[in-house]
Amino acid sequence: MVYNTPTSVVTIDRFIIEQERLHPEATGELSGILYDLALAAKIISSKVRRAGLVDILGSAEAENVQGEMQQKLDVFANETIVKALDHGGRLCAMASEEVPDIIPIPDGFRCGKYCLLFDPLDGSSNIDVNVPVGTVFSVVRKITRGARGELEDMLQPGRRQVAAGYVIYGSSTMLVYTTGQGVHGFTLDPSIGEFLLSHPNIRIPDPGRYLSVNDSYEQHWDEPVKALMRRYRGLDGERKAMSVRYVGSLVADFHRNLLGGGIFCYPANVKSPQGKLRLLYEANPLAFVVEQAGGAATDGTRRILDIHPTELHQRIPLYVGSKSDVDTASAMLGGEKLTGVGA
Ligand code: AHM
Numbered sequence: 001m002v003y004n005t006p007t008s009v010v011t012i013d014r015f016i017i018e019q020e021r022l023h024p025e026a027t028g029e030l031s032g033i034l035y036d037l038a039l040a041a042k043i044i045s046s047k048v049r050r051a052g053l054v055d056i057l058g059s060a061e062a063e064n065v066q067g068e069m070q071q072k073l074d075v076f077a078n079e080t081i082v083k084a085l086d087h088g089g090r091l092c093a094m095a096s097e098e099v100p101d102i103i104p105i106p107d108g109f110r111c112g113k114y115c116l117l118f119d120p121l122d123g124s125s126n127i128d129v130n131v132p133v134g135t136v137f138s139v140v141r142k143i144t145r146g147a148r149g150e151l152e153d154m155l156q157p158g159r160r161q162v163a164a165g166y167v168i169y170g171s172s173t174m175l176v177y178t179t180g181q182g183v184h185g186f187t188l189d190p191s192i193g194e195f196l197l198s199h200p201n202i203r204i205p206d207p208g209r210y211l212s213v214n215d216s217y218e219q220h221w222d223e224p225v226k227a228l229m230r231r232y233r234g235l236d237g238e239r240k241a242m243s244v245r246y247v248g249s250l251v252a253d254f255h256r257n258l259l260g261g262g263i264f265c266y267p268a269n270v271k272s273p274q275g276k277l278r279l280l281y282e283a284n285p286l287a288f289v290v291e292q293a294g295g296a297a298t299d300g301t302r303r304i305l306d307i308h309p310t311e312l313h314q315r316i317p318l319y320v321g322s323k324s325d326v327d328t329a330s331a332m333l334g335g336e337k338l339t340g341v342g343a
């Protein structure tokens with residue numbers, strides 16, 4: 001089904017069903033996961049929208065596994081996703097950025113053949129100042145033999161993802177996802193409580209206009225990274241300068257660059273040699289989305305989707321966005337030129 005010029009109202013449920021019909025062998029389980037995620041997104045959206053009105057701001061007095069302060073909304077978003085998906089019979093386990101170990105399906109519920117990995121509320125330190133935050137998700141097939149999901153199921157390279165996407169709680173709430181057949185965006189109409197197809201077949205412009213990087217870390221970057229940033233800024237005379245836009249909320253920065261063209265960079269630095277962002281909950285899903293939109297993603301030397309994870313909460317340097325801009329990063333940081341697999 002091709003929706004290049006939306007002439008009719010298409011809900012996310014209808015779109016998922018029509019996509020499923022393209023695969024006669026589909027069991028409907030993946031579609032069920034996407035419905036449940038859309039429901040969780042609506043619940044989280046309604047809570048985030050009221051964040052300034054109710055007494056929910058502030059820390060939950062708990063530290064997450066990365067040692068950062070969790071906000072109460074992180075806890076709420078995490079619980080909402082777990083509760084929306086743990087009883088559907090489609091998942092064998094989950095993993096969340098906010099939880100140290102894998103999250104089992106509770107006793108008494110059927111286990112399915114998929115695993116869900118997610119960052120329930122990325123950029124949560126921005127909530128207090130009304131900056132957009134987001135949910136990021138990734139779905140892979142179970143590879144171990146038992147009924148229950150295991151760590152090994154979670155530690156698969158990103159190229160094995162069967163679905164991935166994000167929700168941005170911005171000036172409107174949007175859900176953007178791919179199942180490997182292009183990238184499609186849906187905007188929540190809060191008056192009817194439905195996600196409506198608003199951005200079919202998203203393609204990332206190339207070359208990009210925007211550079212997103214926190215350059216307060218410049219003093220800690222190595223020379224190749226400094227040279228790369230000079231290139232993007234047009235300071236070495238090799239290209240037109242990009243405009244710098246950095247919200248500091250990954251989903252917001254990624255989303256702007258996906259629609260407008262550009263690159264998001266979170267390089268390694270001497271203080272954080274692995275960078276900050278997580279391979280399984282952030283880099284992999286956004287890399288799948290961007291490749292499906294015609295873009296690319298690297299850690300500087302390797303295609304993100306080819307990296308074999310070794311730990312659940314592994315961090316990774318990330319350069320993600322318009323393909324030619326990511327190729328520049330690979331060329332200057334010693335990596336391979338990437339061949340995108342975008343639809
Ligand atoms: P979080 O997962 O703890 O919310 O942190 C991730 C956030 C991203 O949204 C954002 O891109 C990055 O941290 C910003 O980090 P920095 O402040 O170092 O630039």
Ligand code: MG
Binds near residue numbers: 122
């Ligand atoms: Mg995060």
